Amino acid sequence: MTPTTMTATQAGEFRAAGTDLSERRRSGVSTGPLIDISAAPDTIGMHWGAEGSLRIGAFTTIAAIAADARLAAAYPGIAASAQGLATPQVRHLATLGGNLAQRSRCWYFRNPHIACLKKGGSDCPARSGNHLYHVAFDLGPCVAPHPSTMAAALLAYEAKITTDRRSSLTIGDLLGDGSNGTADNALQPGELIKSVALPSPLQGERALYKRAISRTHAEWPLVELCARAVIRDGAFQFVRLAAGGIAPVPLRLVAVEATLQGKQASAATIASAAEQATSGAKPLPMTGYKLDLLKGVVQDLLERLTA
Amino acid sequence: MKIALLPSDQGELKALSLTAYADTGAATNSTIAALARLIYPAEGKELADFDVISNLPAGAPFRGPGGPPMAFALEQAIDEAALRMNVDPIALRKRWDPDPNRQRLYDWASSLDVWRNRKPIATQSGRYRRGVGVATGYWLYLWQPRSKVEVAVKGGRLVASTATQDIGTGTRTVIANTVAREFGLEPHEIDVRIGDSKLPEGPGSGGSRVTASVIPPMLLAIEKLKAAIQQNAKRQPAPGSNAPWREWLAASPDLSASGVRPEDSRQMAPGIESPLKQAGFMGWIFGWMMRRFSNLVIGAGMPSSVQVIEVEVDTWLGHVRVVNVHTGIAVGKIVAPALAHSQAAGAVIQGIGYALYEAREVDSRTGDVLSGGMEDYRIPGIADTPVIDVHFDQGGFDHVLGGSVGIGEVATVPTSPAVANAILNATGVRLTELPIRPDRLVAALKGRAAA
Ligand SMILES: Cc1cc2nc3c(=O)[nH]c(=O)nc-3n(C[C@H](O)[C@H](O)[C@H](O)COP(=O)(O)OP(=O)(O)OC[C@H]3O[C@@H](n4cnc5c(N)ncnc54)[C@H](O)[C@@H]3O)c2cc1C
Ligand code: SF4
Numbered sequence: 001m002t003p004t005t006m007t008a009t010q011a012g013e014f015r016a017a018g019t020d021l022s023e024r025r026r027s028g029v030s031t032g033p034l035i036d037i038s039a040a041p042d043t044i045g046m047h048w049g050a051e052g053s054l055r056i057g058a059f060t061t062i063a064a065i066a067a068d069a070r071l072a073a074a075y076p077g078i079a080a081s082a083q084g085l086a087t088p089q090v091r092h093l094a095t096l097g098g099n100l101a102q103r104s105r106c107w108y109f110r111n112p113h114i115a116c117l118k119k120g121g122s123d124c125p126a127r128s129g130n131h132l133y134h135v136a137f138d139l140g141p142c143v144a145p146h147p148s149t150m151a152a153a154l155l156a157y158e159a160k161i162t163t164d165r166r167s168s169l170t171i172g173d174l175l176g177d178g179s180n181g182t183a184d185n186a187l188q189p190g191e192l193i194k195s196v197a198l199p200s201p202l203q204g205e206r207a208l209y210k211r212a213i214s215r216t217h218a219e220w221p222l223v224e225l226c227a228r229a230v231i232r233d234g235a236f237q238f239v240r241l242a243a244g245g246i247a248p249v250p251l252r253l254v255a256v257e258a259t260l261q262g263k264q265a266s267a268a269t270i271a272s273a274a275e276q277a278t279s280g281a282k283p284l285p286m287t288g289y290k291l292d293l294l295k296g297v298v299q300d301l302l303e304r305l306t307a
Numbered sequence: 308m309k310i311a312l313l314p315s316d317q318g319e320l321k322a323l324s325l326t327a328y329a330d331t332g333a334a335t336n337s338t339i340a341a342l343a344r345l346i347y348p349a350e351g352k353e354l355a356d357f358d359v360i361s362n363l364p365a366g367a368p369f370r371g372p373g374g375p376p377m378a379f380a381l382e383q384a385i386d387e388a389a390l391r392m393n394v395d396p397i398a399l400r401k402r403w404d405p406d407p408n409r410q411r412l413y414d415w416a417s418s419l420d421v422w423r424n425r426k427p428i429a430t431q432s433g434r435y436r437r438g439v440g441v442a443t444g445y446w447l448y449l450w451q452p453r454s455k456v457e458v459a460v461k462g463g464r465l466v467a468s469t470a471t472q473d474i475g476t477g478t479r480t481v482i483a484n485t486v487a488r489e490f491g492l493e494p495h496e497i498d499v500r501i502g503d504s505k506l507p508e509g510p511g512s513g514g515s516r517v518t519a520s521v522i523p524p525m526l527l528a529i530e531k532l533k534a535a536i537q538q539n540a541k542r543q544p545a546p547g548s549n550a551p552w553r554e555w556l557a558a559s560p561d562l563s564a565s566g567v568r569p570e571d572s573r574q575m576a577p578g579i580e581s582p583l584k585q586a587g588f589m590g591w592i593f594g595w596m597m598r599r600f601s602n603l604v605i606g607a608g609m610p611s612s613v614q615v616i617e618v619e620v621d622t623w624l625g626h627v628r629v630v631n632v633h634t635g636i637a638v639g640k641i642v643a644p645a646l647a648h649s650q651a652a653g654a655v656i657q658g659i660g661y662a663l664y665e666a667r668e669v670d671s672r673t674g675d676v677l678s679g680g681m682e683d684y685r686i687p688g689i690a691d692t693p694v695i696d697v698h699f700d701q702g703g704f705d706h707v708l709g710g711s712v713g714i715g716e717v718a719t720v721p722t723s724p725a726v727a728n729a730i731l732n733a734t735g736v737r738l739t740e741l742p743i744r745p746d747r748l749v750a751a752l753k754g755r756a757a758a
Binding site: 111114292296300 | 672744755
């Protein structure tokens, strides 16, 4: 019996590299049986399709994604996101599947002495309490931003996820729309992420990733953004922007995308499009600053993409 | 904190008022405003400290308790005064702060290229703006009476013993270096025995008191031991020996000598005096009480520091990068240069953490600490560490036997106001809340109050 097939009959929490799970178990936030999972040939590494598409096994480490030259050439936004997250030590161990399925980093959730919606409690103490690092797009009862950097990048690339039960899940299918405050994702109990498929890149597309943080490295993003664009004859022919750190799920910045579509790539267009980044925002009392940072990272990446 | 300065028509400092409310949690005795007593003399000073007591966990003071918050307020106020009076901020400090140790540091600071080449306030318009700020710090020179050091020859090796401890600050090295230097040996040839209360009474590790408490008695003990060795040695060193003490030691029976911390000399350099003197009779009483009940003496002369800091501000993302720091420190003779250098550099790094990152976040209703781990309690990392230029001004403490006082606390006091003054120079915006996080900076740049 391979480890990946044990899950259907047993209840418990999967453990991949354990970089998220171990801390929760040590603090006592997470308890109960564990199911160690490990890679099979089709759930690890890069599997290139004939037409230049890519399937990444869910057990591939973030460091391997960050270091893959062919991936970096085809999907620079994925590579840069992987390079920018966490610390070298964490990236070395952490798996792509674990990154997508990791639990919230909300400091109330992570505190074993405090009840909250995600731990069977009846309300969200962050909403009325200290939510300095929480959402600026208030889309549901839980106000913790989704922690996965890779999920935002994969959203920008319109990736599809395959589990042991379902296939062709979008990031939206996998993580939900933010309205369910009790879960960090929409996986069924015991459902295992096996791989992530990326459609072939567009002709001439460029992509970048950026996070706003207070220190230089090794800090959870206040706001992060993965941006892709195809610019032809000086005009935006294609734009995809996906932001993390601002909502219970990664968000496409559709208003910015729509403003730029077909427009000449000038500093003025970019500056006015960046203003659209906050459309639909509903900041909390302490998170209004994230909207400034969001506009800043949008402008930063668009300027660099068109430079 | 609330602060006000009143310059006279002639540009002198006439009055200073500072009121501090400290979030002490379940504790009392914050000393913030009181520390403004001992710098920038003025005709009138109104200084008041209040403890705001709550059920929150006690806010334990860190390096230089009360010093960094006092400097964050006072040194920004001085900077603001210089700006409004249209005087160079270092020149104004030279005018208002007669302390001789700091006068020398001001001369050094104003000669730095980074200071001379700084741009006028808020003259840049791009996304990234650079600015340079200056700030001053001081700490008390404290020493502990009755501190005793024994220096002995045991089996031909030198052993120095005192009941103090090394909490990572370099006490062992200070002791080993001093003994080694006096005998012409290498520090690793000296056995240092500390961390045992059965040893001769030594100083506690607090208030930057250790160096100034152990070196003078150690020098006395060394003098006595040398005489005893020369008297009792079985043979004399070879004539013209280039390592006579090595030979004396090899020929010496086991011997020991000890010294007790002597009073400092009353012969002081011009302008150096006990900080308590300014406080008159009250100061005398305070000094007597400190010695009687805390076994501590506030000595003459002030350990001082002046920092010139250059920052780069990303005005879009509210990110501050400290580019380079020049830290000038006057704590007398440097006994352990490598360790003093890392104390000075470490103090800057810790000061940057205080300025930009560190904050204990609590839940306002329950008081639960939310930032209880290295992930949520941010301290600087390697990439946040600037180029640090350390300048030691080694004078000012010749009245202390050995000429050295402690460096630990004074080195970190001015960092946060120097960073804030540099941000003002770059952007025209003055940040009065710590830490200076992106949320506060972008709000200030937009003229909004931060949440
Ligand atoms: C200091 C620090 C900084 C960090 N910064 C970032 C950051 O900036 N951005 C970011 O995205 N992350 C960040 N992380 C989080 C890190 O990326 C995750 O901990 C890691 O990706 C989780 O992977 P893992 O293999 O260790 O998962 P584990 O800890 O083993 O598992 C995590 C969760 O996912 C579930 N799981 C694991 N694999 C699967 C699977 N194949 N199918 C279904 N469920 C699965 C587990 O049951 C568990 O609930 C940071 C972590 C640390 C410690
Ligand atoms: S934000 Fe979400 S995770 Fe945090 S306390 Fe509220 S419900 Fe829990």
